[in-house]
Amino acid sequence: MRGRWRGVKYDFDWSVLWSGESGGWLLQGILTTLEISALAWLLAVALGILSGAMRTVPFAPLRAIATFYVEFFRNVPILVWMFFWYFGVPPLLPHAIRDWLFNHGAEFWAGMFALGVYHGARMSEVIRSGIQSIPKTQFEASMAMGLTVWQAYWLVIVPVALRLIVPPATNESLNLLKNSSVALTISVAELTFQTRQIETYTAKAIEALTAGTLIYLVLCVSIAIIMARIERRFAIPGLIARVGAG
Amino acid sequence: MKNSTAIEFRQVNKWFGKLHVLRDFSLKIDPGEVVVVCGPSGSGKSTLIRCVNRLEPIQSGEIIVLGESITQPGVNLSSLRARVGIVFQSFNLFPHMTALENIMLAPVKVRGLTRDEAEKTARALLERVGIPEKANNYPANLSGGQQQRVAIARALAMQPAIMLFDEPTSALDPEMINEVLDVMTDLAKEGMTMIVITHEMGFAKRVARRIVFMDEGQVIEEGGPDSFFDAPKFDRTRQFLSKILSH
Numbered sequence: 436m437r438g439r440w441r442g443v444k445y446d447f448d449w450s451v452l453w454s455g456e457s458g459g460w461l462l463q464g465i466l467t468t469l470e471i472s473a474l475a476w477l478l479a480v481a482l483g484i485l486s487g488a489m490r491t492v493p494f495a496p497l498r499a500i501a502t503f504y505v506e507f508f509r510n511v512p513i514l515v516w517m518f519f520w521y522f523g524v525p526p527l528l529p530h531a532i533r534d535w536l537f538n539h540g541a542e543f544w545a546g547m548f549a550l551g552v553y554h555g556a557r558m559s560e561v562i563r564s565g566i567q568s569i570p571k572t573q574f575e576a577s578m579a580m581g582l583t584v585w586q587a588y589w590l591v592i593v594p595v596a597l598r599l600i601v602p603p604a605t606n607e608s609l610n611l612l613k614n615s616s617v618a619l620t621i622s623v624a625e626l627t628f629q630t631r632q633i634e635t636y637t638a639k640a641i642e643a644l645t646a647g648t649l650i651y652l653v654l655c656v657s658i659a660i661i662m663a664r665i666e667r668r669f670a671i672p673g674l675i676a677r678v679g680a681g
Numbered sequence: 682m683k684n685s686t687a688i689e690f691r692q693v694n695k696w697f698g699k700l701h702v703l704r705d706f707s708l709k710i711d712p713g714e715v716v717v718v719c720g721p722s723g724s725g726k727s728t729l730i731r732c733v734n735r736l737e738p739i740q741s742g743e744i745i746v747l748g749e750s751i752t753q754p755g756v757n758l759s760s761l762r763a764r765v766g767i768v769f770q771s772f773n774l775f776p777h778m779t780a781l782e783n784i785m786l787a788p789v790k791v792r793g794l795t796r797d798e799a800e801k802t803a804r805a806l807l808e809r810v811g812i813p814e815k816a817n818n819y820p821a822n823l824s825g826g827q828q829q830r831v832a833i834a835r836a837l838a839m840q841p842a843i844m845l846f847d848e849p850t851s852a853l854d855p856e857m858i859n860e861v862l863d864v865m866t867d868l869a870k871e872g873m874t875m876i877v878i879t880h881e882m883g884f885a886k887r888v889a890r891r892i893v894f895m896d897e898g899q900v901i902e903e904g905g906p907d908s909f910f911d912a913p914k915f916d917r918t919r920q921f922l923s924k925i926l927s928h
């Protein structure tokens with residue numbers, strides 16, 4: 436191995452990361468990554484809670500709709516969803532809306548939707564398993580005091596389930612952030628897109644990729660820390676030990 | 682409208698799939714009456730009281746609660762359940778709410794009280810079950826006996842006319858059983874209509890007006906505590922009594 440590399444010389448030049456326009460690009464990339472991930476996360480959580488809860492209700496048609504959503508969206512690669520929402524959906528829209536979209540970053544919205552619906556389907560499974568870990572008697576007690584099914588879910592079942600699933604939900608949230616890099620394939624100028632742009636302009640691949648790697652690492656670790664705080668803040672007394680051990 | 686009967690089961694049949702759990706079950710309970718139901722495991726006791734507030738549907742027959750048939754379609758379940766409180770063996774308090782919040786939930790969400798009104802009632806109820814100082818405890822930080830008393834307060838917060846108890850003390854350590862039975866005894870003295878599934882025969886002797894022994898989904902024998910315990914008519918009752926009284 437060494438022999439093959441003998442004589443090869445690579446001049447590291449870390450200044451490419453901040454000289455010229457690079458610094459601005461990186462910053463822009465971070466912001467776009469955070470923005471698309473945050474919006475997609477909200478969509479994923481909303482879809483995940485709704486469909487995850489629907490999969491457990493005592494009403495077959497609702498369960499069927501939610502099951503269809505989950506199986507359809509999580510079993511198609513995220514890249515295909517990006518292409519679908521970017522190339523497939525706009526032509527189906529009315530002219531006015533399509534024109535507006537292409538003037539307002541259609542690729543961003545397509546990427547956001549793809550990420551949101553794909554991870555919503557995966558989040559749904561996490562939430563469903565949380566709900567199913569709650570004893571059925573909790574639901575019965577809610578019904579017995581006169582709450583409607585909707586109230587029982589909104590006031591009792593979902594709030595307890597959400598507290599139980601913070602660790603797997605964190606995992607899924609990190610996957611979402613990392614998968615936002617796939618949006619570069621439909622030209623969303625997110626972090627990976629920008630590091631590749633720096634690489635193209637400066638021919639300094641290692642520096643650019645190192646910067647990208649470290650930034651993703653910092654973002655992910657920060658999110659994990661925030662989620663751990665949320666977990667502790669909202670822990671249910673008596674269930675702390677179980678969740679901590681799990 | 683005056684109800685001469687609080688609860689009436691008329692020829693009730695209930696199946697779980699092929700399992701015939703209640704068989705032509707008939708029973709009348711007067712307002713203010715305390716009825717203890719006992720019987721072997723699997724005889725259908727829990728199912729029976731769960732039918733009273735429609736946690737379980739029945740397949741034939743009729744159940745009339747406070748003058749209204751509740752087994753017809755189109756019954757207002759929320760208002761039925763507001764009038765019929767139920768206390769479970771496993772307490773079933775909501776773990777993410779304090780004792781006070783557990784008690785306030787239904788009055789606010791179902792009866793539409795303001796939070797202030799509901800809190801006042803909830804504190805008064807905690808006083809009544811003897812643990813006003815535990816208002817801000819989460820269920821995990823209460824003993825079993827205290828949790829069950831909060832569960833009773835939670836059911837009472839809806840101002841029910843009928844209370845159902847499904848083995849309220851059988852998940853409790855022996856030293857906590859009496860604190861719960863005392864609350865139930867007070868409730869009975871105040872004139873609450875109650876169906877109590879329990880094997881606490883001391884409680885049955887002291888508090889019940891009638892004791893119903895059921896097996897395989899039917900009433901085998903019923904009577905006032907004196908005749909029931911001292912002169913049971915049927916062998917099956919005698920066998921059952923000797924089993925539980927020897928414990």
Ligand SMILES: Nc1ncnc2c1ncn2[C@@H]1O[C@H](COP(=O)(O)OP(=O)(O)OP(=O)(O)O)[C@@H](O)[C@H]1O
Nearest residue numbers: 697698700702720721722723724725726727728729
């Ligand atoms: N949801 C259900 N689905 C199917 N079978 C059920 C269901 N609930 C109860 N059963 C069955 O119905 C029968 C009566 O059950 P039930 O819980 O009413 O008995 P029980 O008299 O309360 O017994 P225990 O003293 O053990 O509480 C049992 O054989 C039980 O297995």
Ligand SMILES: [Mg+2]
Nearest residue numbers: 726727728847
């Ligand atoms: Mg039972």
